[in-house]
Amino acid sequence: MATIHDVAKHAGVAPITVSRVINNSGYVSRATRERVERAVVELGYVPNMLARGLRSKRTNTLALVMTDITNPFFTVIARGVEDAARKSGYSVIYCNTDESETEEFKYAQILAQKQVDGVILVPACSKSKSVEFFQSNDIPVVLIDRSIPDVETDAVRCDSVSGAYQLVKLLLALGHTRIAVISGPRGVSTAEDRIDGYRLALADAGLGENEQIFYGSFTQVSGYDLAVKVMKQIPPPTALFCANNFISIGVLKAFRDIRIRVPEDVALAGFDDLPVNLVVDPFITVAAQPAYEMGQRATELLLERLTGEAPDECQQVILPIEIITRKSSGQAIV
């Protein structure tokens, strides 16, 4: 593979001149530029990013660390990140932690080794070990979707408390008084916040006594198992609030298997919509988060931080949630 040296020799110039041409930096005469460009093509020269990064201390690479890459919510975030990054000439490395703190920290090491310029992180838990590691290596971090207490970083997320509150309000307005919530893992901010919103709505309605709270994981299997368990309560709830899309799917599967009709027997509302290209019949009433925009904004924050355009204090961006009313919650509110 040809090096910058080969190109320089071929064009009769110094390596640094070739560097100036391919990076559009510094003065190069028209004639020289053309000679260099011809040499580049003739030799099929491709710059070596390892050498460039080693010398310049910048790799033009970001990382997106997610907890579940099979969840369309995160996939859509990823596209938002990708598009925003590419527009500014950055590449993105995707990492899947499977909700594991250990995996997250492993990736943190790998990413530091790869000298990524910055990281967008969906934290697997509320501990700050990975964030502190990044920061101690001078790698800026933007938190996305979930928050961590007592760390100073830029962050982008939606208001989970408010989203859950609105969804449960909606179920209450339909006359339900026994509403259960199936949520994600303890210690994950979105799981906790959505429970908080649920409790707030019940309390507002004077139904604080009726709380039925189930922690689990943000997966279809967990949703299935807890749905079965929930319906064994006496008396069983008449409505269910699912804290994410996979939980909703698991619940629907369980209800199909144990012959419970939605919404006739139990009403259902959940967090996170599914992308249109995956769903034949959008059926679930949801609090939809603007995933693509979340990815975009997080990337913009990170890029501003990298270029020094950002203010010294950290920025928190809270994006609005959209409540989409569909069949699963029962008859529409007039």
Next chain:
Amino acid sequence: MATIHDVAKHAGVAPITVSRVINNSGYVSRATRERVERAVVELGYVPNMLARGLRSKRTNTLALVMTDITNPFFTVIARGVEDAARKSGYSVIYCNTDESETEEFKYAQILAQKQVDGVILVPACSKSKSVEFFQSNDIPVVLIDRSIPDVETDAVRCDSVSGAYQLVKLLLALGHTRIAVISGPRGVSTAEDRIDGYRLALADAGLGENEQIFYGSFTQVSGYDLAVKVMKQIPPPTALFCANNFISIGVLKAFRDIRIRVPEDVALAGFDDLPVNLVVDPFITVAAQPAYEMGQRATELLLERLTGEAPDECQQVILPIEIITRKSSGQAIV
């Protein structure tokens, strides 16, 4: 950030000794090793992969270039690749070409610049420009899912002709004689092969005259539009063969909108299943490809090529397809 030099000084050894410790290469005495390891921890040392790659000419990084990262079929392939790669200490860079030949070639350049050790490629078209580029830069390529004529590479795929043939046979066995196929783009091997399988099955049944072939793209929107068009044929088909999962979803959406019942009015069979965690009611009769295994096998082939274990001749792995009969094709065959 601490360098190997800092660690060496701190431990009272030469940099190369530190290198031997962190790479587990060459002889290092127990005592020295321990001193070095302590220094690594105390300084929070993280090796710089750019420097290592520049020197050693190996990045321990593979790339997976796909045509549609939103399609679960490719997402599952990606997990197969990821798992196999990590097991051998490799990282993976994911690239999405959106079925664009131009994007594919852009990524080829980027990946060469990043000095990836090898590439797994779902080609966007049957031209071999990107493959030739990789090969001229000494980067081994494994083709996955789709083939390209006249190139010498390792490859992993399923037998699309046979899968389509079996699916259409099944529809024929249910008594259908007017079966249409909605496929992907011309020039893409899987789109063409699935049409070939369809034609073969019809010809076998002496129904060659009844061919109704529709090219489009492997997307939900294309499936929707062509479904509407197909049903305007006079007489309309009584069964439909969809060449991938997104086409099937688009067709089902169209049928819901134009009030055509599946399978009562039209039977349906399609290529590619959807992952269980995304689907409440698996409904479509499909030819399911072992996507995870495809990703795994492709990675293994690539790794063997990199380590020199592979034979000189290229290897073609053809994996078996599973036909899963469900409601969409009508009553089960006894």
Next chain:
DNA sequence: ATGAAAGCGCTAACAT
């Protein structure tokens, strides 16, 4: 407008 020298952090090759 162009170039020379130096060095980023690491490891291959060759000592000892």
Next chain:
DNA sequence: ATGTTAGCGCTTTCAT
């Protein structure tokens, strides 16, 4: 079992 030397390919810095 450990170290020395050199250099991977590029860009920073400082000339000219």
